[in-house]
Amino acid sequence: MATYSTNEFKNGLKLIIDGDPCNIVENEVVKPGKGQAFNRVRLKNLKTGRAWEKTFKSGESVEGADVMDTDMEYLYCDDEFWYFMDPISFEQIPASLEAVADAKLYLKEQDSCVVTLWNGAPLTVSPPNFVELAVVETDPGLKGDTAQGGTKPATLSTGAVVRVPLFIDQGEILKIDTRTGEYVSRA
Amino acid sequence: MIETTGANPSALSSSNVQQRLTRRANLLASIRHYFDQQKLLEVETPQLSNFPVTDPQLENLQVENPRLNHQATRQPWLYLTTSPEYQMKQLLSLGSGSIYQICKSFRHETPSPKHSIEFTMLEWYRVDFDMIDLINDVTGLLKKTVSEPIMAEGIEILSYREAFLRHLLIDPFTLSREQLEDFARKKVDCHFTNQDKDIWLDLLMSHCIEPLLGQQRPCFLIDYPASQAALARIEIDAQGNAIAKRFELYIKGIELANGYHELADYDQHIRRFEQDNQRRRALGLSTRAVDQPFLEAIKLGLPNCAGVALGVDRLLLL
16 A cells, blocks of 8 residues: 655545544644654544544655545445445445445435445445435425425435425425435425 | 745735835845944855755755766765855854855755745854844844834743743653653644654644744743754753753744854764764664865864844744
């Protein structure tokens, strides 16, 4: 695996820190008047999402992380794994709950997702920004109330629960913003 | 730094170019006026040297020697000076008296907002001055050349030891390397390990102390550990610690100047250069040949003097 010297550090570079793949978010060189220079680096752990600051001695080398984002099609899930397919090679890859995390609430079969692979295995899964999902359970819709008014919870086909306007009925298809988990409109 | 250097011309936007150029020109004129009144001679020394510096924290930029085939030395490289120190000290040894120089200096560093590979340095030497005399001289210069309100607040002189005691509640001289490393690791998440005590001191200084220095008024940090003496004289302080008669000037957390009561002893020079090369080896860097013409000058006799280098570009960032 490639190693990177601190003078190659830049935002977006992926490194292995304490065994985990991390992303450089910010890189600052600090140097006391006449002494050792350091790189003070803000890192994000790509497995846990935790961001923190770490200091490197300028000139030292750090192992790079073989991390890349790939577009993959979501196929299905079994009890243990969520399966994704590379649309070019048709290779199928299972992703664990740890990798899928909250994205599982928005995964619809045949949707194209960004799967971040580390050494070929899924690290994180990002669903499309907007998905269209059916309402499987909600209180009956209030006819005529199409403009303002309150909201109510609705359970979607994936298990996600979102706040929707009172006029929404069971069986309807809704457009959801996966970044906020909010209802956008009827599809 | 980036203000003017050819390395980053995009930093010169056309909207205020007149204003910025005028500001720089006025600053240079006021510096020359100050030294003219103080009867210091302005000098120019070569910026290409046959020798690199030994300092483990400095790397020269080097250029191909175009006269390689004509010279008996067969030296493939020439080195751009990281400061005019060695060249100016040669003049002092020849009897120049107090002198100053404004010149470009070059350092092989990763560029950052505070470090450019090419920058403008003001360096001067005062014969028969000690460290405190020179601190007063720097203050006098800044009062005449910088109109920032912070200059009206007087100055603070703080020892390296006091700075650690005040901001971290530890004595940098009495703590062992292991104790310092343990302490530093609680303050800063470090990726590296190191056997050199100065690395841990540098880490704490740069991360935890420097940003706090000179916030109300200019701060002269003095009396560094002897291991960080470079070419400053070493004395024993009231606590019995070996300290370097060296200062750095901080304003608003930015280091502006670095001054020494200059070491004159020839044998000690040899020893310091040997220590530099030992440290270079420990850091995995190549060792450096020692600048022979400079050593010859020291042998001839450097007068008792104090000297300081000040970053002109940083002064413009205040």
